[in-house]
Amino acid sequence: EAQVTQNPRYLITVTGKKLTVTCSQNMNHEYMSWYRQDPGLGLRQIYYSMNVEVTDKGDVPEGYKVSRKEKRNFPLILESPSPNQTSLYFCASSLSGLAGGGNTDTQYFGPGTRLTVL
């Protein structure tokens, strides 16, 4: 089954304790992205990756790191989490970052990771 998976789904941690949220897709997609969703603010993009070893900042990259060493995985790293990073996080992927027509016109989202930083 074609899907985007995230782990963990729920995480409660404390300020300053490094954590990684994994994201994996099995569709051989080139493009992957991370978003956070907060009440009243909608979804905001954190980082995205057009392909292996190609990453770029979204609108809210501060406090986050990503890596894209292989096509299927795009982990989100919080080196020193703070309470303002408490949020619902979504990973997404698409065949291409560019809307080129046909089956490149769909972006698939993972189920979400609910993170609480105390």
Add this chain to the structure above:
Amino acid sequence: SQQGEEDPQALSIQEGENATMNCSYKTSINNLQWYRQNSGRGLVHLILIRSNEREKHSGRLRVTLDTSKKSSSLLITASRAADTASYFCAPSNTGFQKLVFGTGTRLLVSP
């Protein structure tokens, strides 16, 4: 990147009725996308309409785009309780990179 603004914020209808929600944006775009999110779950990509298209259909969904008014609408015909969700638009100058989503329209379809 720019953010689309959905209107209304909330919409409540009966099953079988049509639901219309609107999206406005500020600067020129290459395409506009609509997504659905069931409570607490990941978004589902519904449809993408390009700036040179005026209308697009997918099943019970009909999307229009008016670039002169910088607005788009999503029509769900013959709504079902399963259509209850939040709906987001995402205007874009490219494809999927640097997308910004608004707070969405919350649709409630009652049996």
